[in-house]
Amino acid sequence: MEGIIAGIKRSAVHDGNGLRTTVFFKGCPLKCVWCHNPEGIGFKPEIGFYKEKCMGCGSCVTSCKRNAITMENGKPVTNRILCDGCMDCTEYCPGDARQAYGIRWQLDALVKKLLQDKAFFQNSNGGVTLSGGECLAQPEFAVALAKALYEEGISVDIDTCGAVKQDIFRKIAPYADTFLYDIKAIDPLVHKHCTGRDNEQILENLRYLCQNGHRVEIRYPYVPGWNDGECEAIGKFLAKLPGITKVKVLGYHNFADGKYDALDLPNTLPDVKVLAQDLNRPVSILRSFGINAVNGMLDD
Numbered sequence: 001m002e003g004i005i006a007g008i009k010r011s012a013v014h015d016g017n018g019l020r021t022t023v024f025f026k027g028c029p030l031k032c033v034w035c036h037n038p039e040g041i042g043f044k045p046e047i048g049f050y051k052e053k054c055m056g057c058g059s060c061v062t063s064c065k066r067n068a069i070t071m072e073n074g075k076p077v078t079n080r081i082l083c084d085g086c087m088d089c090t091e092y093c094p095g096d097a098r099q100a101y102g103i104r105w106q107l108d109a110l111v112k113k114l115l116q117d118k119a120f121f122q123n124s125n126g127g128v129t130l131s132g133g134e135c136l137a138q139p140e141f142a143v144a145l146a147k148a149l150y151e152e153g154i155s156v157d158i159d160t161c162g163a164v165k166q167d168i169f170r171k172i173a174p175y176a177d178t179f180l181y182d183i184k185a186i187d188p189l190v191h192k193h194c195t196g197r198d199n200e201q202i203l204e205n206l207r208y209l210c211q212n213g214h215r216v217e218i219r220y221p222y223v224p225g226w227n228d229g230e231c232e233a234i235g236k237f238l239a240k241l242p243g244i245t246k247v248k249v250l251g252y253h254n255f256a257d258g259k260y261d262a263l264d265l266p267n268t269l270p271d272v273k274v275l276a277q278d279l280n281r282p283v284s285i286l287r288s289f290g291i292n293a294v295n296g297m298l299d300d
């Protein structure tokens with residue numbers, strides 16, 4: 001069985017308890033305007049090209065069997081329709097200007113790699129977090145990976161936007177420790193404006209997890225001008241649900257500018273800056289509903 005993985009980050013400290021390895025799956029059903037991981041949006045492997053590192057040597061052009069790269073004004077241009085994501089060109093690039101976003105992993109090989117850090121997981125009460133993109137948008141691979149790790153005694157957290165069929169949650173829940181669940185808005189029109197989709201399925205899946213005894217930590221990305229008017233509605237909605245251990249309000253940043261450029265994607269990041277103290281207001285509104293809310297830029 002094969003999964004397409006955008007990246008693997010070891011020693012992550014913000015993706016659940018303890019030291020964790022985060023596996024970023026490729027592909028997401030949402031299109032959040034503030035997406036910090038644009039390399040996780042598309043489902044297929046793709047090349048990131050960092051032009052400032054390029055020396056113009058042309059090795060990538062000759063290495064590409066699909067003739068997908070041409071030199072224009074001394075720099076390579078990739079035809080993303082012709083490119084099949086083989087990643088050969090990344091191996092020939094002396095400047096490290098070409099980055100592979102999306103590697104095909106066999107299940108056994110990925111499990112073996114993740115188990116290399118088993119001792120760190122055990123000593124820190126950590127584990128593996130499946131993230132993305134949306135990890136559950138590759139459901140068979142995600143469930144098989146979670147099961148294999150669970151059977152090795154590894155804690156598995158699921159970082160999800162919730163926009164998948166409920167049946168997938170039913171299948172993965174027996175192997176999951178905690179769901180790190182994004183709530184971006186309660187008003188369906190605001191949600192659609194921010195992410196391209198309404199939130200009926202997302203809220204329904206959250207109800208299902210909470211009402212069936214699963215541990216859930218909510219992530220609320222707070223983006224002024226987009227979803228900052230949703231705090232009260234989020235508080236009201238979450239206050240009725242059992243099983244929520246924490247609501248982490250996440251500060252927005254636009255550090256992903258360079259990645260949009262490298263992927264030839266239109267940069268949708270809002271031009272706003274959020275400071276740690278700006279999160280005090282949403283945190284205190286959520287707390288007024290009896291919710292254990294924390295400032296994600298100050299606390300964990």
Ligand code: SF4
Pocket residue numbers: 047063064065066067068069078082083084085086087088089090
């Ligand atoms: S990933 Fe493969 S097909 Fe795409 S540009 Fe590089 S060598 Fe060519």
Ligand code: SF4
Pocket residue numbers: 053054055056057058059060061075076092093094095096097098
């Ligand atoms: S191989 Fe790398 S450094 Fe050489 S032209 Fe291609 S991207 Fe630039």
